[in-house]
Amino acid sequence: MGMFRILLLVLLFNTLISAKNVPFTETKYYASLDKTIIKKGLISFQNKKIAIRYNNETHSIEYDGTYLRTYSGNHVKKVNLDQKPAIKMFFMLFESVYFNKTNTLSSYFDIKKKKHTVILSPKKNVAQYISSMQYKKEKGKLHFLDIHLANGDRIHIEETE
Secondary structure, three states, X not given: OHHHHHHHHHHHHHHXXXXXXXXXXXXXXXXXXXXXXXXXXXXXXXXXXXXXXXXXXXXXXXXXXXXXEEEEOOEEEEEEHHHOHHHHHHHHHHHHHHOOOHHHHHHHEEEEEEOOEEEEEEOHHHHOOEEEEEEEEEOOEEEEEEEEEOOOOEXXXXXXX
16 A cells, blocks of 8 residues: 555656646737737646636636637537637647747747747748737746737737746
């Protein structure tokens, strides 16, 4: 029984170390509604998944590279993102920015750096979804990520402490 407890503690410790929880603020502007919505929450990076939980809301979102799951109480909705390329692109780019996956970013964008801000101009394969993107990241902290979508919507995400 002692060996089982040690193994359980090691697994729990590894899970806690590999998990990264980041508080954030998200500002979304919906051009078609001419409306801005601001939400605060927590983004968790663990086991190749991104989980988003908004403060004061009962639902959460989980992205695993192929599927987007939304949880609301006991109800789970699973969406195959191969059928929703714009949503898949958003999560893939967010993950690439956060984990410094410059090879992935350079396959979709021309990358320029202006002082501490990285400016991404979309290549043809993503220009139908994203008109521009920029971010500032220092010492592992994402100061901001701005995404201007081709439909006029805008998303601004910043890490808070």
